[in-house]
Amino acid sequence: MTGQEFVGVLRHFGITHVIYLPDSETGQWDADLASAGSPMLIRPTREGEGIGIAAGLMLGGAKPLVVMQCTGLFEAGDALRNVVHDLRLPLILVVGVRSYLAHQQGQSKDTCPVFTEPILQAWRLPYHLLGPRSTCEEWQRALGAMISSGGAGVILLPE
Numbered sequence: 001m002t003g004q005e006f007v008g009v010l011r012h013f014g015i016t017h018v019i020y021l022p023d024s025e026t027g028q029w030d031a032d033l034a035s036a037g038s039p040m041l042i043r044p045t046r047e048g049e050g051i052g053i054a055a056g057l058m059l060g061g062a063k064p065l066v067v068m069q070c071t072g073l074f075e076a077g078d079a080l081r082n083v084v085h086d087l088r089l090p091l092i093l094v095v096g097v098r099s100y101l102a103h104q105q106g107q108s109k110d111t112c113p114v115f116t117e118p119i120l121q122a123w124r125l126p127y128h129l130l131g132p133r134s135t136c137e138e139w140q141r142a143l144g145a146m147i148s149s150g151g152a153g154v155i156l157l158p159e
Contacts, residue, residue, distance in 0.1 A: 001134060001135070001139060002028075002029075002032070003028060003029035003030070003031060005139075006029050006033070006139070007029075007032050009136060009140055009143060010039050010065065012140065013063075013140075013147055015039045015064065015065045016039050016057070016063045017040045017054075017057055017063075017064040017065070018033055018039050018040070018042065018065055018066075018067060019042045019044060019053050019064055019066045019067070020033060020041055020042065020050075020066075021043070021046075021047055021050060021067065021069070021072055023068070023069035023096040023098065023159070024096070024098070024159060025096045025157055026096050029067075039064075039065075042064075046072075047066075047068045047075050048075060048076040048078065048080075049079075050066050050068065050072075050076070051066060051076050051079040051083055052079055052083075054083070054089075055079075055083045055089055055091070058089045058090070058091070059089070065092050065093070065094065066091065066092070066093045066094070067094045067095075067096075068093065068094075068095055068096070069095065069096045069097075069098055069112075070096065070098055070112040070115075070116045071098065071112060072095075073093070073095050073119070073154075074115070074119065077119075077123070080123065080125075081123060084123070084125065085123075089152070090149075090150060090152055091152045092143070092146050092147065092152065092154075092155075093153075093154045093155070094155045094157060095116070096157045096159050097112060097113055097116050097129075097156050097157065097159055098110060098112040099112055099159065100112075100116075100156075100159055101158050101159065116156065117129075117156075120154055125152055125153065125154050126146075126149065126151070126152075126153045127153060127154040127155070127156055128146070128153070128154075128156065129156040129158065130142060130155060130156065130157055130158070131158070132158050134157075142155050143155065
């Protein structure tokens with residue numbers, strides 16, 4: 001999906017802010033997110049900080065989405081636990097799973113794909129794994145399901 005298409009999907013669902021820590025896959029959306037104006041792009045320094053920013057925005061009535069890589073998800077665990085389980089905020093994340101496709105083919109020893117889904121299961125976070133060439137319609141279904149659930153959730157993007 002192109003950056004313009006991603007911005008269009010976010011606008012469709014009324015996402016007000018994108019807290020964005022790009023990786024190799026989601027980095028392709030950078031220019032389009034930066035020039036979109038809406039949703040507003042926020043670039044935190046760390047993933048845990050990004051989750052805290054999203055929580056503050058939600059408490060203020062905004063509808064943010066956080067984009068990060070799986071390694072950042074691991075780093076942000078305590079912030080994620082607090083926001084989702086203690087504050088019960090409907091945080092939505094898009095998480096790039098580094099080396100997922102190569103790992104599925106036995107061509108990578110990267111442990112990110114090994115731990116991402118079990119960690120989400122341990123944190124009791126529902127997630128949806130998109131395909132490597134997902135269409136706008138697939139993104140809309142996945143994001144729409146997360147938002148309509150009224151709770152937190154994660155869209156996993158295989159890299």
